[in-house]
Amino acid sequence: MRDDLQDLVDEVSRLLGAPATLEDPEFTLLAFCAQGDEVLTGLDAVRTRSILTRGSTADTRRWFTDFGIDRATGPLRTPADPAAGILTRLCLPVRHRGRLHGWLWLLDEGRTDLADPDPPGLAQACALADRAGELLAGRPAPGDVSGDLRAALGGDDAAADRLAGRLGAGTAVAVVALRPSGDGPPPGWEPPGAGAISAVLGPLVAVLLPLPHRRDDRPAVAVSAAALHRLPRGSTAGVGSPAVGCRELPRQWREASDAARVAAVDPRLAPVASWAELGAWRQVVRLGGPDPALAALLADPVLSRTAEVWLDHAGSPQRAAAELVVHRQTLYYRLGRIAELGGLDLADGGDRLALHLALRSARLAAGPGPGSTRIGER
Structure with missing residues (x-):
């Protein structure tokens, strides 16, 4: 957000051709922009002090509020x-x-042009002021720990440092992503775990948990399992890789939310999956979607499921036929149709890899369904 505010102040300064500053209601300087070095010599004492000290004196604040700036719309x-x-x-x-x-x-x-009732660029500058208000309205309030967590997960270093200070210097932390099914967590829901901090982010719930050791995320897995008992049936959870401090929270959150997403479609990893145990899913979850060249094959539920079971069993006809409950000749026939429809050589490792990635990516894109979550079993 800090970068967004700076860009906004830079644009207002450019539009109106004048040095610009952004201050909060306590007259704390949030961002400023000078119009070139030649302007710096013309700055007044108030603006110079504001830039140097990031604030203003009580007399200065009283001077401006006496003109009604706190009531102006x-x-x-x-x-x-x-x-x-x-x-x-x-x-x-x-x-x-x-x-x-x-x-x-x-x-x-x-300057006479800014003294005009409607200087050029004023309407655009006012729109940017409204945008600044929208951004500042989303800032965590003092003491708002959930707000700090939301901000830190989005990359706000100041919020991350506040959380780290709250948890203690050098504390190892894990991030858990809870993916409630249905309408989300019930009213008044709180995550289990001593020292846990939670925040709702859209359909997910983020939980920040201190750990005794960086290399041991078992407490986070235990907290996830306990949390799921308090959430609707079908909810899943993901755990990101632990880290020391809170500056890596955005990366941990991506890993945790991706792991929860995978747990929702792969029953072998449900209901709690950690990023470390995802294996090939770590690559699949970062793909933009299934290969469109295999769309015709992926649209056939029987062939899709056959291909996935066969590949999951490392190409073993015996084990695949047993799980599919079909004769081995039926399996061979289907594999021939899969190769023909997808334009694939199933004896080629590259084609097998492309097919397996597409099948798993399609499963992720489809999301969880009732019962088994293999493609074609809905």
């Missing part, structure tokens, strides 16, 4: 105070759904 001009070293400014309130989240300040240095 549209662009507002504040006058100069030469004695205090304050230049004139254009203030754009940053709001979201009526709530004030800060201000965008444009330092006009007495």
